[in-house]
Amino acid sequence: MFSKDIGIDLGTANTLVYLRGKGIIMREPSVVAVDTKTDEVRSVGHEAKAVIGRTPGSIMAVRPLKDGVIADFDITANMLARFIKKVCGNSMFFRPRVVICIPSGVTEVERRAVKEAALKAGARQVSVIEEPMAAAIGAGLPISEPSGSMVVDIGGGTSEVAVISLGGIVAARSVRVGGDEFDQAIIAYIKRKYNLLIGERTAEQIKIEIGSAYELEEEKEMEIKGRNLVDGLPKNITVHSEEIRDALAESLQKVVDAIKETLERTPPELSADIIDHGIMLTGGGALLRGLDELVHRETGIDVHVAETPLDCVAAGTGAVLDHIDLLGDVLDDNSTHF
Numbered sequence: 001m002f003s004k005d006i007g008i009d010l011g012t013a014n015t016l017v018y019l020r021g022k023g024i025i026m027r028e029p030s031v032v033a034v035d036t037k038t039d040e041v042r043s044v045g046h047e048a049k050a051v052i053g054r055t056p057g058s059i060m061a062v063r064p065l066k067d068g069v070i071a072d073f074d075i076t077a078n079m080l081a082r083f084i085k086k087v088c089g090n091s092m093f094f095r096p097r098v099v100i101c102i103p104s105g106v107t108e109v110e111r112r113a114v115k116e117a118a119l120k121a122g123a124r125q126v127s128v129i130e131e132p133m134a135a136a137i138g139a140g141l142p143i144s145e146p147s148g149s150m151v152v153d154i155g156g157g158t159s160e161v162a163v164i165s166l167g168g169i170v171a172a173r174s175v176r177v178g179g180d181e182f183d184q185a186i187i188a189y190i191k192r193k194y195n196l197l198i199g200e201r202t203a204e205q206i207k208i209e210i211g212s213a214y215e216l217e218e219e220k221e222m223e224i225k226g227r228n229l230v231d232g233l234p235k236n237i238t239v240h241s242e243e244i245r246d247a248l249a250e251s252l253q254k255v256v257d258a259i260k261e262t263l264e265r266t267p268p269e270l271s272a273d274i275i276d277h278g279i280m281l282t283g284g285g286a287l288l289r290g291l292d293e294l295v296h297r298e299t300g301i302d303v304h305v306a307e308t309p310l311d312c313v314a315a316g317t318g319a320v321l322d323h324i325d326l327l328g329d330v331l332d333d334n335s336t337h338f
């Protein structure tokens with residue numbers, strides 16, 4: 001009754017925390033600012049993201065998870081601990097039970113490492129849930145029924161495609177392509193075409209403001225600032241949505257290919273269900289304009305975008321906490337008790 005059970009979506013781009021009975025209570029970028037002289041963590045989340053690309057020599061903004069894997073374990077553990085403290089307060093009197101969702105590409109060693117980090121941060125019991133399963137539950141798909149559902153979760157570091165039936169993953173594919181690669185593709189394009197160097201934050205802004213996967217009814221344009229590689233001076237240019245679509249095409253094709261490969265490996269009865277129910281897109285990448293249309297054109301199947309794509313995974317971990325009796329089976333069975 002007093003326990004603060006929490007669900008955590010530990011993503012490469014964002015970390016979200018769900019508090020049982022309350023809903024999502026924290027959304028922060030998975031970024032840590034570290035003082036390289038003392039190895040001290042200065043700040044995490046929004047505060048740390050604001051300094052990316054703007055840090056003085058001794059302070060470095062790090063993203064401890066990259067491409068769907070934990071690039072720096074100690075910093076990930078530190079970040080997780082700070083986030084858990086933030087939502088549970090400093091008093092660890094009522095230590096939380098934690099359901100944590102991690103990218104499905106992580107190794108067994110990393111999975112154990114994340115559990116350990118959560119325990120070190122004060123959790124009483126830690127269970128892990130696969131990302132596409134959490135996304136499917138969060139998007140409201142009928143995962144427990146004997147009917148096939150397809151979910152495509154496009155995050156920062158990875159895109160996960162899965163077909164789920166009877167509470168289990170029947171076919172799945174994970175590719176290390178997501179919002180980060182889209183941003184890098186934009187940086188490379190602008191550099192090649194305009195000799196202009198832009199930062200990751202600008203590239204993400206361009207993607208969100210004018211990026212698209214399919215022709216737009218009304219094409220858009222945006223003025224951007226960067227550093228001219230010819231004379232080294234700051235420069236403004238105007239970019240158009242058609243150009244950004246070109247820049248993104250190759251990366252998007254990798255996501256489409258992963259969907260097609262998963263469909264090819266799906267048992268025929270479940271394929272029939274997917275044709276009836278359509279494909280569900282979740283994760284921040286699902287917000288890219290026209291992505292549903294592109295996937296529809298390429299597969300011939302109806303595509304739906306989840307209502308709040310960025311929240312699906314966290315909402316899914318929360319639903320498991322709220323209905324542990326019904327959904328507990330989707331957790332890995334060897335939860336770690338302290």
Ligand SMILES: Nc1ncnc2c1ncn2[C@@H]1O[C@H](COP(=O)(O)OP(=O)(O)OP(=O)(O)O)[C@@H](O)[C@H]1O
Nearest residue numbers: 011012013014155156157158179283284285287288
């Ligand atoms: N409106 C938008 N259009 C396109 N991309 C967006 C939009 N809003 C957010 N994104 C992108 O979504 C990504 C973050 O999505 P999300 O929070 O689902 O990832 P994550 O769960 O942290 O990553 P992963 O699943 O790889 O661990 C970022 O790359 C961000 O730029």
